[in-house]
Amino acid sequence: MSRVDRSRTSASQDAVTVDLSAVIVTASPDGPLVLVRSQDGAAPLALPAGPLEPQHRTLEAGLRNWVEELTGYNLGYVEQLYSFGDANRHASARGQTSRSLSIGYIALVRETRPKQSSDISWASWYRFFPWEDMRSGDEPGVMTRIRESIAGWIAEAPHDARQDRESRSTNAFGKSGDRWNEELVLERYELLYEIGLVPEAHRDGAACWAPREAAIVEAESLQSDHRRILATGISRLRGKIKYRPVVFELMPPRFTFLQLQRTVEALAGIELHKPNFRRLVENQGLVEETGSVSTNTGGRPARLLRFRRDILRERPTIGVGLPSARSQKG
Amino acid sequence: MSRVDRSRTSASQDAVTVDLSAVIVTASPDGPLVLVRSQDGAAPLALPAGPLEPQHRTLEAGLRNWVEELTGYNLGYVEQLYSFGDANRHASARGQTSRSLSIGYIALVRETRPKQSSDISWASWYRFFPWEDMRSGDEPGVMTRIRESIAGWIAEAPHDARQDRESRSTNAFGKSGDRWNEELVLERYELLYEIGLVPEAHRDGAACWAPREAAIVEAESLQSDHRRILATGISRLRGKIKYRPVVFELMPPRFTFLQLQRTVEALAGIELHKPNFRRLVENQGLVEETGSVSTNTGGRPARLLRFRRDILRERPTIGVGLPSARSQKG
C-alpha cells in the first residue's frame, strides 16, 4: 500500500467535528438582511450553524434540513461557499488539537417575518461591513478613515514591503478614479484583518501593524471567523447576480423595475443607472408584465412585473445588469 | 441553550474522516494532463488523496504538504473546489454510517517529469472526458453518439417530463448553431450520469433510463466520485483562465504566442482565432518580449515572450482571451 493511501487508515486522523454554517440572506426595503444568532451576555453575534448528522444524505440536504426545522424558512437558493478548517479555529483551553471543520453555505429566503425564537434575528449585513455600502458614496466617512489608516500602513512599511503593500491596497480598494469593485469584499476584509484594523485580528493574536485601539469601531464584529464567512457570502452573491437570475429569489411575486433595481443596488452596495438597468433586464427577457400597476410609487404608477420562471430552463446562465468589471481603468 | 447550539454537543455527531482530494494539472504538448493513481489489479484509476492531519495549520497547507512530500512537485496555484460528503459515498459493508468527507482541490504544476513512484502517473484528462475536447469539432464522433442517446431519452420521456428533459439537454450541450460552452463540464457529466450513460450511475445503483450496456465505452471511468471531482476542476479552471492569469502557471519561462494559445485551447477544449488571441493577450499587458526568438516553429521564427509577473500585483483580475459566454444566442 503506497503512502497516498494513508487516508484509508483512519486511525491516524484526529477527531473532527463538522458543522454547517449558513449565511441566510433576505432583502427588505431597508437593505440586505442576514440571519444572526445572539448569544448569552455581551458576546458578539454569530451566524447560525447546525451539526452534520448521520441521517443527512448530502451536505446540502443536512443544511436545508436543520434550517427549515429550526426557522421554518423555505430556503430557495442554496450554494456551498467554502470549507474552513484552521486547526486553531477554536483554540481550546485544554491544548488538545480537536479540529473543528466548518462548511459555509449561502442561502436566500423570501420571507422576512421575524422568528418567535428570541435568539435569532435579522440584521443588515452592513452593520458588519459598513464600508461595503457605497450607495451614497462614502456618506458616513468610514471609507475615508480606512484609507487614512491604510496610507499610514503603507508609509511606515519597510523599504522592501512598500511596493507590495501599495499594490495590495489598490487591488482591494482601488485607486481614486477607478470604478468601485463591489466584488472584492473578502479581499478587503482580509487586508483590514492583516493590518489589524479589525478586532478579530487582535483577538486571534495575529501580529498587526495597527494597535488594538485602532480597530474600527463603526463596524460590529462576529464570533470566531464568522465575519470572514459572511464576507465570502457577500462576495459570492455579488458576483452571482451578474450571471445567474438569483435576485428574484429575494423578490416578491410581483414587483416594479425600481424595486428590483433597489434590491440589486442594496446587494451590490452601489448605485445603478435607472434607464439602462431597465433596458438590460427587459432585453434579457428576465421579466414579463403582469398587466397591473402599482400606484403607491410616489409618482407615476409603475407596471408590475413578474419573474419569468421558465428562463431558468431556457437560459440559466443569465443575470441582472451591473457595470462590468472590465470597465475598470488599468 | 437553543437548538441552534446542537453543533457544540459533539456527542451527537457520527464519526467523520476527512481527506483532501487533488486534481493536479499540468500542460504538455499533447494536452492537459492530470495526476492519477493506479490501484491494484484492474480497478479504475483514482485521483490522489491525502489525509487531513492534526499538525496542518490550514486545509490548503495540508494539501500542499502531502502533495509536495509525496510527489516532489511544487504546487503553483492551489484552489479549493468543493466539499463532497454523501453519506453513501463509500457504502460500507457493515452497514454503519461512517461518513467520509472529501474536500476537493485543484492545483497547477509546471513540471511534467514522470515520478519514480510506480503507482502515480500523468493521464490526459480527455481520457475521462473525450466529449469535452472539441478542438477538432466532434472528430471521433463521441459527441454525435451522445446526442443520439440524449435524443432517445427525450423521445421516450413521459409527457410531463419531456419539456424538462429537452431544456436540460440544450442547457448542457447547446442547440446546434450555439457556440459550444466549454464551461459546463459538470452539468454535462451530471446529465450523462442521470441518464445512465456513464458506468458510475449503474455502479451506484441509480435508477437510470439507459441500460448498463449503453454506458459510454470510449471514456474511462474513475474510482468512486472522482470523475465528478475532476469535472468540477475542469469547469473551474476553464472559467478561471478568462479572468485570472493562471495559464502562466503551466507555461515554461519563455514561450511563443502560439504555444500559449495551444495551451489555452487544450484546457478550454476549443479552437481560437489566432490574430485576435494575440492582440487580446498583447493589449492586456500580460506578456513582454524577451528579445530572443524561437526558430523551431516550422515557419517564420516567433518572438519569445515571458509572463509579466508584476501584473499579479497591478491587476490580478485579468485573464486570457476566450470567446465570451455572452456571444451565445438565446
Added chain:
DNA sequence: TCAAAAGTGTTATCCTTACACCCATGT
C-alpha cells in the same frame, strides 16, 4: 517555389454608458 507559421490592418457589429428628454400621478 511552396508550405507553414508569424504577424498586421481593417471593418462590421454589438454592447455599454451616458445624456437628454417626455409622461403620469399626488400634493
Added chain:
DNA sequence: ACATGGGTGTAAGGATAACACTTTTGA
C-alpha cells in the same frame, strides 16, 4: 405648479469577431 418617480430616444465609445493580407523562415 412642482416634486417624484416612470419611461423612451439616441449617440459616443469600446470591445469582439471575422476577413483579408503581408512577412519570414525551412524544405
